Amino acid sequence: MAKKIVALILSPRELGNCEILVKEICRNVSVEHELQLIRLTNKKIKPCKACYACLVNGSCPLEDDFISVAETMASADALIVATPTYFMGANGMVKVFLDRCLQLYPATFSLRGKPVINLVTAGIKGEAGYSEMMLNSFSLILGLKLRASEVFYGALPGEIFLDNDEQVERAATLGESLFSDQERSxxxxxxxxxxxxxxxxxxxxxxxxxxxxxxxxxxxxxxxxxxxxxxxxENIFFTKEQFNRHGLWLQDMKARFMRLRRKLAVLTGGYADQGKWL
Ligand SMILES: Cc1cc2nc3c(=O)[nH]c(=O)nc-3n(C[C@H](O)[C@H](O)[C@H](O)COP(=O)(O)O)c2cc1C
Known part of the structure; x- marks a missing residue:
């Protein structure tokens, strides 16, 4: 059966560098596959309200595209996440999406162990800042298995491959690595x-x-x-056991809140009338 590759594209630019990079990589995946693309910047993903309803009653009150994207990711055999660099970091949608993943905690975490390639594009060599780190942190928190993480340079849409054999070759190598059994070195x-x-x-x-x-x-x-x-x-997300333990700590928050809520209300109430909200 054909493998399913789901690519999250964090660039709003159609046929921009992120998009063509993902497609070039997939041209070099030798196993039979289907490529499904999600332009996350076109999806409606509201920021987490920190209401913790997902932990208490198992569902998030926000209505938007989050669940459908998360389900598509969970149905994939492999993932590719590609972001442009914007002012030294990844597109902010990466973080908005990740924060909403709190609601995936109570359910079986079906993303764990899926292979992922993280890609950053940047206009100027050496100016990708912390973008790659953001993506790597994203995949680590979701328990994905990072196959590779690379930065490609090019400012104009398509420029990453314009007269740039080195980057075309790197894309090919990434394609070969996605379903490879070889451990990452x-x-x-x-x-x-x-x-x-x-x-x-x-x-x-x-x-x-x-x-x-x-x-x-x-x-x-x-x-x-x-x-x-x-x-x-003491880590909370590195191993599966740590992850599960943190899940239990989160679950216990409701009981802790019920125990402490009067004291907390007195404490926070002391700040209620200060300042003017605009
Ligand atoms: C708002 C904005 C901020 C950017 N900031 C950076 C930056 O800090 N460093 C950099 O190298 N390129 C920066 N760029 C350039 C893009 O990262 C680069 O053009 C990238 O290839 C875009 O990928 P795309 O074609 O998939 O959208 C910025 C572009 C925009 C629109």
């Missing part, structure tokens, strides 16, 4: 647990991976940089 300077190369220095040799939030150390021996990172048991 990481650079020496990347986090050995999640592959991110965005590391926060904590002083001396201590570091924290900004994407998977595990802690470790950095050592340099001549030219060679070595990162050692261990799973942080």
């Amino acid at each position: 990481f650079a020496d300077w990347a986090c050995p647990l999640c592959g991110s190369d965005v590391i926060q220095l904590l002083g001396q040799d201590r570091i924290q991976c900004v994407v998977c939030r595990n802690y470790g150390s950095i050592n340099q021996d001549g030219e060679k940089v070595e990162l050692k990172v261990e799973i942080n048991p």
